[in-house]
Amino acid sequence: DQQVKQNSPSLSVQEGRISILNCDYTNSMFDYFLWYKKYPAEGPTFLISISSIKDKNEDGRFTVFLNKSAKHLSLHIVPSQPGDSAVYFCAASFTGNQFYFGTGTSLTVIP
C-alpha cells in the first residue's frame, strides 16, 4: 500500500507563475521529508528537505510546506522557469535512512 501519494500525475504552469506540487502521506510516524527532481534519462537529484519540527523551509525559488495534522506536504516554485520542467518526487522517512517515495508529478513550465 502506497504510504506516500502524489495524486496529480501532471501539472502545467506558465513561465513566471507559481507551481504547487502536492504530496500526502499516511504514516504519522514519518518525520523527515524530501523532494527530488528528475529529468529524463537521469537519476533523481535532491532538491529540498524538511523535518517535522518545522512547517516551512525555503531555498531560493523553492519552498516546502509541511502540515502534520493533515499529513500533507507541498512544494512551491516561484517563479517557475522552463528549466523546472521535470518529474518531482516527494519522499518520507521515519528512520532518517530509508525513504518511501511517491509516484511523481510531471511538471511542464510553458514559456
Place this chain on the structure above:
Amino acid sequence: DVKVTQSSRYLVKRTGEKVFLECVQDMDHENMFWYRQDPGLGLRLIYFSYDVKMKEKGDIPEGYSVSREKKERFSLILESASTNQTSMYLCASSLRQVVLYGYTFGSGTRLTVV
C-alpha cells in the same frame, strides 16, 4: 561531487538469464540502495545496505538478491530474469545519516527482459 555510477544505461536480457547490475560510488558512503521505478508506482525499494556484507530487504525483494563485498560497490542480482522485472533500476548512496541531505542517485539502468 559524489558520483554514483551504474555500469549500463540499457540492458536487454532473455527470460531465465541471471542478470547482474553493478553500482559504484566514489565518496565513501556507508549506505547504498537499489530502487526500481515503474510508471504509476514511483520508486520502490528492493534492497539496501548499511555496511559491507550487510543487506536488508526493502519492499519488493522477491526475485532479487544483492552483494556488497566492498564499501563502494553494491550489486543487484536477478536470479532468473522474468518479463515483470522489465523496469528502470536506480542505485543510490548516502552518508550513514541521510537526514535532510538525501540520497545521491545514479543515472539508472533501463532493463528489458524479453
